[in-house]
Amino acid sequence: MNNLHQELKAFIIETMNLEDITPANIDDDTLLFSDDGLGLDSIDALELVLGLKKKYGVVIEANDEASRQHLRSVSALANMIENHRAHTG
Numbered sequence: 001m002n003n004l005h006q007e008l009k010a011f012i013i014e015t016m017n018l019e020d021i022t023p024a025n026i027d028d029d030t031l032l033f034s035d036d037g038l039g040l041d042s043i044d045a046l047e048l049v050l051g052l053k054k055k056y057g058v059v060i061e062a063n064d065e066a067s068r069q070h071l072r073s074v075s076a077l078a079n080m081i082e083n084h085r086a087h088t089g
Contacts (some may be wrong), residue, residue, distance in 0.1 A: 002028075002078065004078045004081065004082065005028050005074050005075070005078050006023055008074050008077050008078055008081075009023035009026045009074055010023055011051065011055065012026070012032070012038075012048065012074070013026075015048055015051040016038075016040060016044055016047065016048070018038070021038075026038070026074060027074075028073065028074045028075040028078075029073045029074070029075050030073060030074065031072060031073060032048075032071060032072065032073060032074075033045065033071065033072075037073075045071060048071065049067075049071075052077070052081075056081050056084065057084065057088070058080060058081055058084045060080075
């Protein structure tokens with residue numbers, strides 16, 4: 001399994017204070033903001049965006065469709081971070 005995916009799962013659990021969830025409970029494609037997924041809400045999104053900026057240096061714009069797609073799942077977040085790393089070297 002991809003180390004970044006595992007790292008992001010742990011990061012999400014810690015940032016969102018998800019006490020009853022482990023990284024093994026989150027699939028790479030689990031929807032983060034769906035009732036069928038983790039069920040995070042808009043306040044969680046703000047916390048997650050701030051945490052991602054602080055930890056990974058990525059900036060996600062609010063109210064942007066591309067940003068919503070980046071926050072869709074662990075896989076989407078990992079792709080965004082890997083692209084950011086590739087462009088900032």
